[in-house]
Amino acid sequence: GQQLNQSPQSMFIQEGEDVSMNCTSxxxxxxxxxxxxxxxxxxxxxxALYKAGELTSNGRLTAQFGITRKDSFLNISASIxxxxxxxxxxxxxxxxxxxxxxxxxxxxxxxxx
Amino acid sequence: KAGVTQTPRYLIKTRGQxxxxxxxxxxxxxxxxxxQQTPGQGLQFLFExxxxxxxxKGNFPGRFSGRQFSNSRSEMxxxxxxxxxxxxxxxxxxxxxxxxxxxxxxxxxxxxV
Numbered sequence: 001g002q003q004l005n006q007s008p009q010s011m012f013i014q015e016g017e018d019v020s021m022n023c024t025s026x027x028x029x030x031x032x033x034x035x036x037x038x039x040x041x042x043x044x045x046x047x048a049l050y051k052a053g054e055l056t057s058n059g060r061l062t063a064q065f066g067i068t069r070k071d072s073f074l075n076i077s078a079s080i081x082x083x084x085x086x087x088x089x090x091x092x093x094x095x096x097x098x099x100x101x102x103x104x105x106x107x108x109x110x111x112x113x
Numbered sequence: 114k115a116g117v118t119q120t121p122r123y124l125i126k127t128r129g130q131x132x133x134x135x136x137x138x139x140x141x142x143x144x145x146x147x148x149q150q151t152p153g154q155g156l157q158f159l160f161e162x163x164x165x166x167x168x169x170k171g172n173f174p175g176r177f178s179g180r181q182f183s184n185s186r187s188e189m190x191x192x193x194x195x196x197x198x199x200x201x202x203x204x205x206x207x208x209x210x211x212x213x214x215x216x217x218x219x220x221x222x223x224x225x226v
Binding site for chain 2: 033035040041042043044045048088090093099100101102103105106
């Protein structure tokens with residue numbers, strides 16, 4: 001079945017540093033979604049990507065849909081303490097439906113003030 | 114616009130009991146998907162309901178079931194609870210069509226003792 005490999009598993013950085021994480025799929029996706037989850041809460045949608053090569057920003061966050069359609073990247077610039085959390089990539093499972101998502105294993109981000 | 118509402122936030126049940134969780138999607142959304150999140154397995158898709166019909170199903174035993182009402186609200190039921198059912202149960206709301214975004218509720222934390 002489809003799998004999403006997300007890396008790195010965790011990152012421990014200083015406030016102000018830039019962060020990069022990526023996600024690769026064993027099959028082609030037509031949509032990539034990036035979520036952030038705080039402990040005990042539901043994932044919050046950060047960025048949605050719908051076209052290969054697409055680059056989309058949301059404040060200090062920038063995500064790209066890889067041209068092979070099998071990968072995606074998320075960058076956070078000038079990190080701040082509230083960026084702490086787990087970041088997940090997700091893609092549609094089965095027929096391109098985003099109401100049946102496959103999730104990556106997550107990247108835990110810790111930011112030291 | 115109100116977000117996705119899940120109730121209750123926390124539940125403690127005993128092995129063998131059954132439990133019902135509720136999800137109210139974003140107004141106008143017709144699709145509700147349910148996910149189970151555990152430290153070991155991550156986020157896994159349970160099932161999706163669209164217009165009161167189960168449209169997609171994940172690889173979970175028949176003890177996990179759901180339904181959707183005409184106002185798009187959805188319930189999830191787990192019968193004969195096992196210790197391994199302890200998890201954060203999340204529901205996601207979307208329009209139900211391809212290439213659309215999925216928004217999550219805060220989740221219900223179920224603990225089985």
